[in-house]
Amino acid sequence: MSDKLDEIIKKHQNVQRDSLLPLLQEIQLELGYLSEESINRIGTSLGLPTSKIYGVATFYDQFRFEPKGRxxxxxxxxxxxxxxxxxxxxxxxxxxxxxxxxxxxxxxxxxxxxxxxxxxxxxxxxxxxxxxxxxxxxxxxxxxxxxxxxxxxx
Ligand code: FES
Structure with missing residues (x-):
């Protein structure tokens, strides 16, 4: 899964805080939710504080931060x-x-x-x-x- 995550993040390498939405959507589509690891990896790769990424993600109802139940x-x-x-x-x-x-x-x-x-x-x-x-x-x-x-x- 790490490889897939890297691949997705790489595709969005130039995004800024204001245009994180497509990146977050793609990760959620792949993983089913936004894991802590994925948020940390986005932060490291794009040089953004994780608090900013959470700030964007929590603004939208569409994002989950826990895996779906059975x-x-x-x-x-x-x-x-x-x-x-x-x-x-x-x-x-x-x-x-x-x-x-x-x-x-x-x-x-x-x-x-x-x-x-x-x-x-x-x-x-x-x-x-x-x-x-x-x-x-x-x-x-x-x-x-x-x-x-x-x-x-x-
Ligand atoms: S508003 Fe519920 S199905 Fe359309």
């Missing part, structure tokens, strides 16, 4: 889903899993990501667990979905 729960919070009370679904997922959006449970089983429009607005509110979509979901449905995921690991 069951990655994406909750749509686009306009249509927002109208259909997706905020309740987010709150319930955070309550049940005891993590916040962008985090992963300590056992590595679950992670939560809040996303904008999953392209299924007519079926809102929508969530996805890995690649499986759950349309028209209610907050009360979450426990069953999470329990089913847990059952697959037993």
């Amino acid at each position: 069951f990655h729960i994406q909750i749509c919070h686009g306009t249509a889903c927002h109208i259909e009370k997706s905020a309740r679904i987010i709150a319930e997922a955070e309550r049940l899993l005891k993590i916040r959006q962008g985090q992963t449970t300590r056992d590595g089983l679950f992670s939560i990501e809040v996303v904008n429009c999953m392209g299924a607005c007519a079926l809102s509110p929508v969530i996805a667990v890995n690649d499986k979509y759950y349309p028209g979901i209610q907050a009360r449905d979450l426990k069953g979905i999470i329990d089913n995921c847990k059952a697959k690991t037993a």
Whole structure:
């Protein structure tokens, strides 16, 4: 993975603080998240303080700083889903899993990501667990979905 990371950073060798976004996006695409190592390597290669890189990355919701869980729960919070009370679904997922959006449970089983429009607005509110979509979901449905995921690991 180090080689791949070096390769990506090399491609963006001349970026400045204001144009870090494509570099960070490419690394996240490759690793699934922005690891501490990757941030440090960017800092060393580009001569930027890591605090500046974190400053840019944390400004955008799209970046994760922990690896995804085995069951990655994406909750749509686009306009249509927002109208259909997706905020309740987010709150319930955070309550049940005891993590916040962008985090992963300590056992590595679950992670939560809040996303904008999953392209299924007519079926809102929508969530996805890995690649499986759950349309028209209610907050009360979450426990069953999470329990089913847990059952697959037993
Ligand atoms: S806003 Fe949720 S699927 Fe479009």
